[in-house]
Amino acid sequence: MRKLFWGGAAVALLVACGGAPSLQAKEYTFALVPKNMNNPFFDQARDGCMKAEKEAAGKFKCLYIGPGEHGGGEEQVQVVNDLIAKKVDGIAVSPSNAAAMGKALEKAKAAGIPVLTWDSDLLDKDKGLRIAYVGTKNYDIGVNLAKLVQQIKPNGGTICIQSGGAAAANHNERMQGIRDTLSGKKSDKAPGERLTGQNGWTEVDGCPLYTDDDFPRAVQQMEDILGKYPKLDAFVPTGGFPQFIPQAYAKVAEKHKARIEDKSLALVVADTLPVQMDLMKKGLSLGQVGQRPFEMGYKSMNFLYEIVHDKKMPADPTYTGLDVCTPETADTCIGG
Structure with missing residues (x-):
């Protein structure tokens, strides 16, 4: 009883002095998984991911991780399996092998980890394993x-x-x-x-x-x-x-x-x-x-935050647009 009394008194004293303990907001970790990490296309998605992290100001971290080379998709599946085991807060993946990735993401769904696909989607039969596709049509x-x-x-x-x-x-x-x-x-x-x-x-x-x-x-x-x-x-x-x-x-x-x-x-x-x-x-x-890979990485991170923090679901699919360029339109064809 004395311990309870003194514990309560300590809290009361902190409140009276304006020093009540505050709950530290959680910093989520969201993974952006490309098909491979030696590709300038995916580098732009990484940059979008990092911009979203910077703007979030501590709300979430962008973990950009994937295979060094494309291969047949086995290494990418292993990366995703590792992320699931580490219990990251969300995964956005561009599947190299749609069928193999579908099997891997069954574990993410069982673990309650929200998943988005970007750039490339799952097979139709597996689309229930992800919340939305973000990228090009x-x-x-x-x-x-x-x-x-x-x-x-x-x-x-x-x-x-x-x-x-x-x-x-x-x-x-x-x-x-x-x-x-x-x-x-x-x-x-x-x-x-x-x-x-x-x-x-x-x-x-x-x-x-x-x-x-x-x-x-x-x-x-x-x-x-x-x-x-x-x-x-x-x-x-x-x-x-x-x-x-x-x-x-x-x-x-x-x-x-x-x-x-x-x-x-x-x-x-x-x-x-x-x-x-x-x-x-x-x-x-x-x-x-x-395509607009920067926007894919940027939107994927913000969508994952909205999913886990605000319980807000993005539109499925969310298309990021196309730019059609010829030598005659080269200076004006790239959109935002």
């Missing part, structure tokens, strides 16, 4: 890449599509958008139906190419396919893979600069990072369709 990237190709090559021709990973849902959706737009027919599911003459378009043997976000491989694939098919009408990467090594890309593209300039080769690439826009301005591509 990936099908529309493919649509806009194909529209640029059609403007350059209205009569069709031969094409090679270069993709990221065969199991990456976002790149499959982009490929579907390309194929559907060029063929003029909507397919049932990603990655769409291979072009075998529909609407005048045919995919050459050996394509699509898969880079697994290995940029030197992407450049080598580009060099090999343009060497094998010297009259190829269109080469369309669904991500900026070869351009992310700008000097190596330029060395290959310059061999075909005359064909790019006279538009006999429709070289159109996804993403509009500054280095890519510089390449286009030098005449080494005829179009770029860009």
Whole structure:
């Protein structure tokens, strides 16, 4: 009883002196997990994440963590498993392997850890494992890449599509958008139906190419396919893979600069990072369709805070917009 009395007296004294103990607000930890950490696209998402952390002023921490290389998705799954074991307060992930990530996120749901996907989503059957998708409407990237190709090559021709990973849902959706737009027919599911003459378009043997976000491989694939098919009408990467090594890309593209300039080769690439826009301005591509990765990282962090702190759910999906650029619009095409 005496202990209780003195404990109560101490609290009363603190209150009287204006020194009542205050509860320290919790600093949440939210993880932003890219497909790999050696990619300038994901660097921009990281920067958005860090800006959100700075503006939060101690409310949450941005933990940017992922595999060093893209690979097949196994290392990324292990990263997510570790985050779940550490009981982080929220996870925003861009799945490399949608099917494998779906299995991993079952543990996050069981642990009560809120999950967002960004840049790339889960398979339809697994979307109940995340609260929302934040990023590009990936099908529309493919649509806009194909529209640029059609403007350059209205009569069709031969094409090679270069993709990221065969199991990456976002790149499959982009490929579907390309194929559907060029063929003029909507397919049932990603990655769409291979072009075998529909609407005048045919995919050459050996394509699509898969880079697994290995940029030197992407450049080598580009060099090999343009060497094998010297009259190829269109080469369309669904991500900026070869351009992310700008000097190596330029060395290959310059061999075909005359064909790019006279538009006999429709070289159109996804993403509009500054280095890519510089390449286009030098005449080494005829179009770029860009995403807004900075906004993906920034919004994902703020959404996770609103979910755990305010019980406020973001719209699913939350699209972050596209920028469609050509050499003629290069100085004005990037939106906010």
